[in-house]
Amino acid sequence: MVLRNWRALGTLMAAVMLIAVACSPAPSTAPTQGAAASSGPAASFVQITPEPIAAGPGPNGGTVVRWFIGLGAGTQPAQIAGEQAFAAAYNGSQKDVYLSLEIVDNTQASNILKTELASGTAPDIIGPVGVEGLNLFADQLLDLKSLIASTGYTSTGVDPALVDFFNSLGQDGATVGLPFAVYPSYIFYNQDLFDEAGLAYPPTKVGDMYEGKPWDLEALRGLAMKLTVDKNGKDATEAGFDAENIVQWGFDAQYMDNYNARAESAWFGAGSFLDADGKTAVIPDYVATSAKWWNAGVWTDHFIPTANQVASDLLGAGSEFASGNLAIDEAHTWFTCCVTPPAPKKPFKFGFAVQPTVNGKITSPLHADTFSILKTTKVPDAAFTALQAMVASGDLLTTYGAMPADTTKQQAWFDSISANFPGLTLDWDVAKAMLAYPDIPNHQSWVPDYAKVRSAMQAFGNAYRTTSGLDIDAELAKLKETLQGIFDAAQ
C-alpha cells in the first residue's frame, strides 16, 4: 500500500507540474520588467540594459518616463545602441527625469501598444513614429498645446511652415508631436537608363523647363513612355511596341502603401476627404485626375508596371527601382535606403529631380517622424521634459538616419547619406526645395476611423491599378459612399 501511495503522490505531482507548465508563460528573452511592461508578449521585447523600469524613482532619482520604441524606426541593433547611448547620457545629465526604454519587435509593436492601452499599462512616450502610426492611436495622444504654452517651448531652426505642418497632424487640431524629422518627396531617376536612351535628365530646380516644355504631368508621361522598352528594344511611343513583353518601365511610385490611392494621389494635389462640417465625405478633384492617370499609365500607355510585373523578378519582386529596370520613381527622402541593387548586381547612377506640376502647381507629399506623449501618462510634465530633449537630439537623428526638420542640422544629414554613394553627386537642393511644397492637409492626416479609410483607399487604388478600362468616375462614386458610411459609423 505504501508503494501505491508513493505512486499516487508521484502521479499527483506530475499532474500538478503538467498544469503548472501548461499554464506558465513561455520562457522570455526579455529581462525582468515591471508589471506594466511585462503585460505584452515577452518574447517581443528586446533585451536591453539597463532593464526597463515601470514606475518609481529611477536610478538617477528622477521620475520614470517610459519610452516605447518599435512603432517605426528604432529596433535595429545599431539604432538600439544609439537609443541606449542617448538615454544613458540624458539620465546622467540631470536628476529630474529617468528615461526608461522599452524596445519591441516592430512587427508586434502596434499590437503590443494596443494591449498595453487596453490593460491600462501604456507607456508615456511613443516614437519615433510616422504620421500614419500616430493616426492609429489618434485619440490616445496628448495634446501638447498647454505644455508648450506653459514651458514656452519653441522649435528652433524649423521653418514656420513645417511647425504648422506638425501642428496640423492631430485629431481635431491637437498638437501631438514636436518637429523632429521630415521626408519630402520628389523624383528619383536612374541616370544609366536616361544615358542609354539619350534623354536629358529631368529638372532639378522648380520652374525649370524640360526640353523646352513645362515640367508637368504630360512631360513626365512622355518621358516615362520613352523609357519603357520592350524585349525588341522598342519604346512605348514607337509603332510595334510589344506591351506583352516589356523589360524596362518608365515610372512608378514604389512602396506607396499598397496602392493606397490617398498616397498615390498626394502629388496631384492636397485636400481633405472630410468636409468642414466634420461629417460629410468629399472626394477632392485631383483624386480623379490621379486615378485616371495611373490607370491609363498601367493599361493604355504601359509605362507603369502592372501588379504582376511589379511582383516579377524583372522588377526585383517589388524592389522596382533597385532592380535597375525602372527609370523614374516618385518617392520620399527615406527611399535612399532602397536604391542600391542587391549583389551581384552593380549599383547604378541615380539622381534627384523636382516634382512635376499638376495643373500648374507643385505638391510634394511629406512624411514626418516624431515622438508623442500618450494621454494616459501620469507624468506629463516629466514626459514633456524628456520629449524636448529627444526632438533636439542630433544623435537620435543620426541614429535613425532621419532628415532633420531643423534646417541647421540638415547638411550633416545630407552629407551622411551622400557618403553611402561614393562617386555620385546627389543634388540635395531638390529635397530642400520640395520642403516648401508640402501637402497640407497631409495625405496621412487624421480622418475618423483612419484604418478603415485607409483600407478603402487601398481597395480603390488596387482597382485602378489592376483593372484595365476601369470606370473611374463610377468607382469614385462608390468610394464616396464607402467613406460616408465609415464617417457615419464613426460619429
Place this chain on the structure above:
Amino acid sequence: MAKTSVAIPRPAGAARDGRIHWSPTRREAFWGLIFVGPWIAGFLLFTVGPLIASLVLSLTNFNLVRPDDIQFVGLANYAQLAGDPLVIQGLVVTVKFALIAIPITMAASLGTALLVNSPRLFGRNVFRTLFYMPIQIPLVASTLVWIGFLNTETGWLNKLLAVVGIAGPDWINTAAWVYPALTLIGLWGIGNFMLINLAGLQSVPTELYEAARIDGAGPWKIFRRITIPLMSPILLYNLVISLITTFQYFTQAYVMTNGRGDPNNATLFINLDLYREAFVNNHMGYASAIGWLLFAIVLVLTLVLFLFARKRVYYAGGEA
C-alpha cells in the same frame, strides 16, 4: 526504508482505516480525471474563457485603443452585421469559395486516394509520400511560392499554358480567376484528406468487391455501390472538416493580398474581415460579434450535414 504515508483526501464512502476502497470504476474515473486535468485546465483557461469573453465583448463597443470608452451596446453589433456590406461580402466570398473548392477538394482527395490505393500503381508508397509532402510546408511559405508560380509575367503556370497555346489569365488580380487560383493552392495540400480516404478505402472488406465482381459488377458500379457507401462516414468527416476550415479560411488570402482582400474585395473572406475589424480597425466588440455569427453559421451547417448523414451515411456497426 522508512514507511511514509500520504494523505489523500478521503472521498465519501472511503473506509475508516484511511485507506481508499473505491470500486474499480470510481478509481478509474478518479485517475482519468487526474490525467485529463491539465487538458481541462487549459480548455477552461484558453478556450472556454476566451469564448465567454468574446461573447461579452460582442455586446460592447470595445475598441482596443480606447479601452476607457467601453460601453454596453446590447445587440447593436449584431444588428450592424446585417447592414455591413463588408460582412455580407465576406459571407458571399466564403460561400462562393466553399461551393467551388470543397467539391473539387473532396473529389481530388478521393481520386488521389483511389490512385495510390491501386495495386496496379508502381511505387505506391513513393506517390503516397509525394502527395502528402506539401502538408509539411508552412502555409505562408507555400502561398508565397504559389504567388510566384501564378505570376502572369514570370510564373511557370502561364508559361506552361502558353506552350499549348493558351493565354493564361491574371490568376491573382482578377475576381473571376482568384477562386480557381486559391482552389489550386488548396489542391496542393490535400494530403491529409487523401490519407484519411486511403485509410477508409483500405477498411472496405475485400470480399465485398470479390462478390460484386462474381456477380458481374463493373468498376464504376463497384465504386458507386460499394466503395462510396462504405466510405460515406469518412466522406462525411472530410466534408465537415472542409466546411469548417473553409469558413476559417485566412492565411492564403491574407498573404496573397497583404490582408486587403483584393481584387475588389474578392478575397475578403469572413475570417479575414473579422481579423481586420479586430486588429486593423480595432473594433474588438464588433469583431467578436462577427466571430459569433461565424460560429452560428458553421454550427447550423454542420447540424444540417449531420441530419443529412442520418439518411445518406452508412455505418457498418450502426449509427455512431
